[in-house]
Amino acid sequence: MALDELYQEIILEHYKKPKNMGLLEHADIKVEGKNPFCGDEIELAIKLKDDIIENVTFDGSGCAISQASASLMTEKIKGKSISQVKKLISTFKKMVKGEEDSQINKDNLEELLALQGVSEFPSRIKCALLAWNTLLLGLDEKLKKQAGEK
Amino acid sequence: METQIKENTSFDADKIREHFPVFFQPENEGLIYLDSAATTQRPREVLAAGTEFYEKFNANAHRGAYKIAEKATEAYERAREKVGQFIGAKDSSEIVFVRSTTEAINFVAYGWARKFISAEDEIIVSEMEHHSNLVPWQIVAQKTGARLRFLRMNENGVLPLEQLDSLLSTKTKLVAITHVSNVLGTVNPVKEIIQAAHNVGAKVVVDGAQSAPHLPVNVVDLDADFFAFSGHKMLAPMGIGVLYGKTALLEEMDPVYYGGEMIKDVDYYQSTWNDLPWKFEAGTQNIAGAIGLGAAIDFINNVGIDNIRKHDHFLTEYALNELKKINDLVILGPMNNRGPAISFNLDNIHAHDLATFLDQKNIAIRSGHHCAKLVMKKFNVAATARASFYLYNTKTDIDALVHALNEAKGYFSKWR
Numbered sequence: 001m002a003l004d005e006l007y008q009e010i011i012l013e014h015y016k017k018p019k020n021m022g023l024l025e026h027a028d029i030k031v032e033g034k035n036p037f038c039g040d041e042i043e044l045a046i047k048l049k050d051d052i053i054e055n056v057t058f059d060g061s062g063c064a065i066s067q068a069s070a071s072l073m074t075e076k077i078k079g080k081s082i083s084q085v086k087k088l089i090s091t092f093k094k095m096v097k098g099e100e101d102s103q104i105n106k107d108n109l110e111e112l113l114a115l116q117g118v119s120e121f122p123s124r125i126k127c128a129l130l131a132w133n134t135l136l137l138g139l140d141e142k143l144k145k146q147a148g149e150k
Numbered sequence: 151m152e153t154q155i156k157e158n159t160s161f162d163a164d165k166i167r168e169h170f171p172v173f174f175q176p177e178n179e180g181l182i183y184l185d186s187a188a189t190t191q192r193p194r195e196v197l198a199a200g201t202e203f204y205e206k207f208n209a210n211a212h213r214g215a216y217k218i219a220e221k222a223t224e225a226y227e228r229a230r231e232k233v234g235q236f237i238g239a240k241d242s243s244e245i246v247f248v249r250s251t252t253e254a255i256n257f258v259a260y261g262w263a264r265k266f267i268s269a270e271d272e273i274i275v276s277e278m279e280h281h282s283n284l285v286p287w288q289i290v291a292q293k294t295g296a297r298l299r300f301l302r303m304n305e306n307g308v309l310p311l312e313q314l315d316s317l318l319s320t321k322t323k324l325v326a327i328t329h330v331s332n333v334l335g336t337v338n339p340v341k342e343i344i345q346a347a348h349n350v351g352a353k354v355v356v357d358g359a360q361s362a363p364h365l366p367v368n369v370v371d372l373d374a375d376f377f378a379f380s381g382h383k384m385l386a387p388m389g390i391g392v393l394y395g396k397t398a399l400l401e402e403m404d405p406v407y408y409g410g411e412m413i414k415d416v417d418y419y420q421s422t423w424n425d426l427p428w429k430f431e432a433g434t435q436n437i438a439g440a441i442g443l444g445a446a447i448d449f450i451n452n453v454g455i456d457n458i459r460k461h462d463h464f465l466t467e468y469a470l471n472e473l474k475k476i477n478d479l480v481i482l483g484p485m486n487n488r489g490p491a492i493s494f495n496l497d498n499i500h501a502h503d504l505a506t507f508l509d510q511k512n513i514a515i516r517s518g519h520h521c522a523k524l525v526m527k528k529f530n531v532a533a534t535a536r537a538s539f540y541l542y543n544t545k546t547d548i549d550a551l552v553h554a555l556n557e558a559k560g561y562f563s564k565w566r
Binding site: 003006007012037038039040041061062063064065121123124127 | 500501502503506507510517518519523526532533561564
């Protein structure tokens with residue numbers, strides 16, 4: 001696998017100029033994630049309107065893959081409902097892990113397909129998933145809390 | 151000015167390499183292995199020693215009264231003697247076989263420190279420790295109420311000894327210190343540290359994971375109380391390690407695991423413990439691993455640990471000199487008196503991206519925090535790349551690394 005397929009143009013752009021960087025105030029969800037393997041860290045701040053992700057920003061440090069993945073993720077999930085995002089997380093994970101699944105509709109992934117090459121670099125899968133696992137943790141905690149309040 | 155770095159021409163790393171099958175697998179063609187600080191490769195002789203045990207005299211040691219069991223026991227204990235001689239122990243009963251350096255240090259933490267350290271006491275560790283020689287002491291401090299204090303390093307990754315005077319006191323019960331840093335390569339003056347610690351009555355546990363493979367070690371000369379190291383970082387199989395302890399300390403220390411073979415006598419409600427070192431070796435041991443470690447020591451002795459030290463030194467000097475020529479490459483740690491592990495960062499390229507690039511060129515380096523997050527914090531970096539060398543590495547390997555790093559700069563320059 002050529003390196004250029006891992007480091008696609010779109011990934012480099014998001015690494016150089018990450019979107020939605022810096023933590024927004026008065027977030028409804030704040031969550032931190034760490035990759036113990038490499039020390040990469042990420043923090044997400046999410047503003048909800050009902051169950052729609054109105055805004056999401058991130059902060060952190062890491063390799064090109066982890067940063068670009070976080071940036072692409074924030075762009076992708078804005079305006080989507082929590083349940084839509086949870087489905088997207090599952091689809092994205094399958095793609096990055098290279099899992100064959102006829103149920104995956106990769107068309108929905110659009111720009112995220114740029115990260116498909118990661119599946120050929122097993123040691124980098126965790127890099128691509130850091131933001132997404134952190135997001136899932138944040139959403140699940142929020143849902144648990146909401147369930148508790150009801 | 152160009153410094154001339156001399157290679158020991160009588161040391162033939164290419165010849166040594168021929169003993170290591172990993173370099174001759176078709177799928178590994180062109181492999182340049184620069185991660186020996188994580189684990190070394192293993193020579194045929196070591197692999198053969200383990201296989202020989204399983205094929206010819208496979209039996210449990212210290213249990214059977216039949217020929218192959220006696221042979222297994224003899225081989226296992228012979229390996230212990232080799233280890234004892236290798237590090238200059240007074241007696242092989244001071245050598246406890248464990249799984250790894252981590253397990254050895256945990257033995258001291260659970261069996262000795264938790265027994266003898268209390269709330270009024272202090273434990274000193276350095277901030278360049280591998281997590282294996284830091285986290286166990288955090289737990290001992292939390293459980294006993296003892297205070298954990300830190301030996302600080304300077305910007306070159308060196309521990310100035312002056313601070314010992316203010317840190318050490320009669321409250322100090324234990325000093326935990328690495329002999330050679332796995333990130334910075336720093337060789338610590340452990341002999342001086344041990345002497346200073348002994349002056350206030352403290353014991354010292356030395357993490358020898360990065361020193362035993364590379365330097366002549368003599369635990370009696372160092373006067374180390376405990377010395378821990380791993381087989382797999384010195385050509386031996388994975389899953390075998392060593393805890394050396396002075397007899398008196400091992401005597402007063404509690405076993406960590408209880409069960410078969412570690413007992414002298416067992417009654418309904420209580421039992422007594424076996425003699426040293428078997429009191430610490432409960433359950434079936436890694437006999438093939440121990441025999442493999444013995445074979446690794448034979449291999450090292452045949453080459454000569456001093457020759458290995460000189461070769462490591464040459465490679466390290468040469469690499470430092472060549473790496474310094476690369477613009478925007480920052481080396482962490484001292485520039486001399488160091489072991490053969492070099493951590494660096496190149497430009498603004500994350501170590502993981504760099505490692506992936508180098509892997510495309512068949513160059514294996516380590517990237518990440520190297521289980522030493524305090525070092526990362528100190529140098530304010532999230533991760534570093536690390537190249538480390540051993541007896542099978544050559545000048546050509548380093549040239550390839552340097553060439554690839556220059557290429558990486560070009561490749562990643564479009565990212566700016």
